[in-house]
Amino acid sequence: MPINHDHKTANALEIQGVGRRFGGFWAVKDVSLSVRPGERRAVLGPNGAGKTTLFNVLTGDLAASAGTIRMDGADVTQTPMHKRIKGGLRRTYQHAHLFDGLTVRETLFLAVSSVAGGWQRFMPLKPSDGAIGKAESLAQMSGLCSDLGREVANLSHGQRRQLEIGMALAENPKMLLLDEPAAGLSPSERPRLAELLLSLPKDITIVLIEHDMDIALRTSDSVSVLHNGRLLAEGSPENIMSNEAVHDVYMGGAHGH
Amino acid sequence: MKSALFLLPFALVPFFANDFWLVQIFGRALILGIIALSLTFLAAYLGVVSFAQATMAGVAGYTVAYFGPNTVDVGREMPFFVVLPLAMIMATLSGAIIGLIARRSQGIYAIMITLAIGVAFFYFTRQNYNYFNGWTGFSGIRAPEIAGTSLREPLPFYLLIILVSALCLLFVNGFIKSPLGLTIQAVRDAPKRVLAIGIPTTPVIVSAYAFAGFIAGSGGILNVWYQERISSFSVGLGPIVDILVIAVIGGLKNPIGAFIGALAFVLLDTFAVDFIDRERFNTLIGLVLLAIIMGAPDGLHGLAKSWLSRFKKRPSENQV
Ligand SMILES: Nc1ncnc2c1ncn2[C@@H]1O[C@H](COP(=O)(O)OP(=O)(O)O)[C@@H](O)[C@H]1O
Ligand SMILES: [Mg+2]
Numbered sequence: 001m002p003i004n005h006d007h008k009t010a011n012a013l014e015i016q017g018v019g020r021r022f023g024g025f026w027a028v029k030d031v032s033l034s035v036r037p038g039e040r041r042a043v044l045g046p047n048g049a050g051k052t053t054l055f056n057v058l059t060g061d062l063a064a065s066a067g068t069i070r071m072d073g074a075d076v077t078q079t080p081m082h083k084r085i086k087g088g089l090r091r092t093y094q095h096a097h098l099f100d101g102l103t104v105r106e107t108l109f110l111a112v113s114s115v116a117g118g119w120q121r122f123m124p125l126k127p128s129d130g131a132i133g134k135a136e137s138l139a140q141m142s143g144l145c146s147d148l149g150r151e152v153a154n155l156s157h158g159q160r161r162q163l164e165i166g167m168a169l170a171e172n173p174k175m176l177l178l179d180e181p182a183a184g185l186s187p188s189e190r191p192r193l194a195e196l197l198l199s200l201p202k203d204i205t206i207v208l209i210e211h212d213m214d215i216a217l218r219t220s221d222s223v224s225v226l227h228n229g230r231l232l233a234e235g236s237p238e239n240i241m242s243n244e245a246v247h248d249v250y251m252g253g254a255h256g257h
Numbered sequence: 258m259k260s261a262l263f264l265l266p267f268a269l270v271p272f273f274a275n276d277f278w279l280v281q282i283f284g285r286a287l288i289l290g291i292i293a294l295s296l297t298f299l300a301a302y303l304g305v306v307s308f309a310q311a312t313m314a315g316v317a318g319y320t321v322a323y324f325g326p327n328t329v330d331v332g333r334e335m336p337f338f339v340v341l342p343l344a345m346i347m348a349t350l351s352g353a354i355i356g357l358i359a360r361r362s363q364g365i366y367a368i369m370i371t372l373a374i375g376v377a378f379f380y381f382t383r384q385n386y387n388y389f390n391g392w393t394g395f396s397g398i399r400a401p402e403i404a405g406t407s408l409r410e411p412l413p414f415y416l417l418i419i420l421v422s423a424l425c426l427l428f429v430n431g432f433i434k435s436p437l438g439l440t441i442q443a444v445r446d447a448p449k450r451v452l453a454i455g456i457p458t459t460p461v462i463v464s465a466y467a468f469a470g471f472i473a474g475s476g477g478i479l480n481v482w483y484q485e486r487i488s489s490f491s492v493g494l495g496p497i498v499d500i501l502v503i504a505v506i507g508g509l510k511n512p513i514g515a516f517i518g519a520l521a522f523v524l525l526d527t528f529a530v531d532f533i534d535r536e537r538f539n540t541l542i543g544l545v546l547l548a549i550i551m552g553a554p555d556g557l558h559g560l561a562k563s564w565l566s567r568f569k570k571r572p573s574e575n576q577v
Contacts (some may be wrong), residue, residue: 036312059453061449061452061453078455080452081452081453082452082456082457084456085452085453086455087457092454093450093453097447097449097450097453098446098447098450099443099446099447099450100443100446100447101442101445101446102439102443103443106439107443109436110436110439110440110443110454110456111454113436113453114440114451114455114456115454115455118436119436119437119439119440119456120436120437120460121435121436121437122432122435122436122437122438122464122468123431123435124431124432124434124435125434125435125436125439167454170454205384240403
């Protein structure tokens with residue numbers, strides 16, 4: 001892959017004219033935005049606006065149909081997903097998408113050793129393995145330390161969301177893409193999630209899709225609003241809250257799609 | 258560790274069984290069990306049903322036949338300590354190649370592609386005389402003599418079979434707890450998520466098939482010593498289906514199922530002739546298979562497990 005390092009525009013994320021088409025339908029169309037290193041960016045928009053599709057294109061889950069994606073100045077538009085992950089990108093999925101047959105410890109172990117190296121080993125795992133220790137501290141961070149030995153299939157919905165985040169935090173991510181991490185959490189679990197997000201190291205760049213306005217606005221410096229696959233508005237949380245177009249989309253014709 | 262204890266009853270067989278029971282029943286069951294184990298491994302941990310396991314075993318068998326003592330004019334004899342590792346390497350390699358071809362296929366497509374590979378290999382062995390001696394294949398294959406002990410003697414041969422069976426079970430159970438083994442199970446559960454934590458899935462799938470080839474190869478070597486011959490029919494549709502039937506009857510969820518299924522299969526295969534015509538055996542095994550699929554989808558192993566848990570009190574739930 002060609003790495004074109006451009007020092008003037010070394011934004012954590014810089015995308016230009018990005019689009020994704022399903023058949024004749026552009027789920028994401030001509031989106032350009034840039035996110036500074038360490039910035040906390042919320043992505044808002046009604047259901048079907050193209051938020052998840054945008055994430056899929058950013059991570060490489062889906063190929064972009066148009067545009068270019070740069071991370072830390074390097075063009076990663078054609079880079080396969082696992083290499084983008086090695087470069088420090090992590091994501092969570094809106095619909096938790098986990099290894100149901102493994103335990104929490106094994107899942108977090110894989111999240112660590114996939115980036116740090118060592119997943120290829122075929123000798124039985126020792127409890128003293130360094131990556132196991134890291135997995136256990138990830139469990140601690142995501143509030144799962146009493147569930148380390150449980151099979152993922154037996155976790156509650158909230159715990160699955162916590163595990164998603166724990167996996168994404170493995171091995172010092174540079175940029176986190178969180179897709180509705182609060183979805184399906186009970187009102188009592190939400191503040192804890194907000195705390196967790198606020199407690200993350202400040203040098204991690206976070207892009208957060210969130211319907212819970214309280215969490216989204218509390219944890220972010222800036223907001224981008226998507227509508228019908230296009231970027232509708234961008235600005236500080238205060239700006240966005242008072243933006244009329246945004247209000248129209250959320251209050252008025254939000255059910256258009 | 259615990260699961261190898263399951264083979265303990267097999268280890269006691271020499272104390273009361275005659276040579277017929279020792280080799281033709283228990284020995285043969287364990288050999289078929291090892292080959293079926295390679296299928297059960299792929300089914301349980303990669304989530305793929307492979308029809309190419311008799312093929313991988315056959316690759317090891319043909320290697321032993323070609324480079325070992327035989328009574329046909331094909332091949333080149335080499336010492337057994339060269340031939341055995343070579344046979345294992347060839348079987349493992351065949352597994353890796355089949356995995357590379359089938360890597361994107363799941364469910365019915367994996368079945369079709371592995372079946373196609375198996376059938377292609379069958380026709381290839383029939384038509385190739387330089388390496389496979391066509392449809393007649395190899396006969397007069399003899400197990401070697403190691404340190405003064407002939408492996409053609411029933412007891413040493415049986416002890417070798419049970420040792421290899423136990424090792425294969427231990428390998429499988431150790432491997433699935435290794436980082437690579439865990440990754441294989443992760444690919445079974447959510448392949449896209451494996452990419453999303455930074456692991457390319459192709460090497461994972463290929464190594465699962467290669468490991469299955471290694472296991473099938475160990476069974477294939479023992480099988481060619483047991484049969485003392487190998488031909489295209491040893492890798493044809495019959496053995497391919499037998500291995501699948503054994504794995505399904507035993508249960509695809511647990512490695513032990515392969516051995517339970519193999520013992521049931523060999524007992525039926527050997528003694529059903531006493532009650533029904535030879536030609537009706539396929540009907541009988543078909544009915545047994547149907548009954549298992551309808552009544553006990555997790556096979557005899559699953560059936561035994563649920564019976565056992567009914568006898569026990571409530572199983573403790575706080576095992577972590
Ligand atoms: N794989 C797909 N194939 C076809 N259409 C899709 C696919 N994924 C998403 N879409 C469509 O793209 C639009 C945007 O979806 P999505 O990105 O999930 O929206 P959001 O996350 O903002 O709710 C929707 O209309 C959805 O139906
Ligand atoms: Mg979405």
